[in-house]
Amino acid sequence: MKLKFLYLAITAFIILLVVSCSYNQDVGNITDTDSYEKVREVAWEFIEEKGWNDTAKEGWQSAKVKKIIADNSYELLDKxxxxxxxxxxxxxxxxxxxxxxxxxxxxxxxxxxxxxMAGE
Structure with a gap:
């Protein structure tokens, strides 16, 4: 009886370990979520101020938002x-x-x- 309980406990532990390790959070591709609505609006306002909106789809709703680490390949206004x-x-x-x-x-x-970052 104790041996069956031990096998059951080990099996349950392994299943929990596998399930918890396989959980994958992909924060790099968060798009079109309400939490980024203000970010898309601010970016669109900047595009309009610079006069770059003539090539973009009308409005900020079509924008895609991603998280990245800034490096020197971007034109940062603040280094x-x-x-x-x-x-x-x-x-x-x-x-x-x-x-x-x-x-x-x-x-x-x-x-x-x-x-x-300048477009293509």
């Missing part, structure tokens, strides 16, 4: 963000492909534009 986690906002054209509109970089804590 203190290098090496820190920031948000990127990209816009699509009417055919839903990425266009020449610059990628907008946003501070995740303050929802402020902190830079951009």
């Amino acid at each position: 203190t963000y290098e090496g820190k986690e920031i948000l990127t906002v990209s816009f699509k054209d009417k055919e839903n492909v990425v266009v020449g509109t610059p990628l907008i970089l946003v501070d995740p804590d303050f929802n402020e534009v902190i830079g951009y």
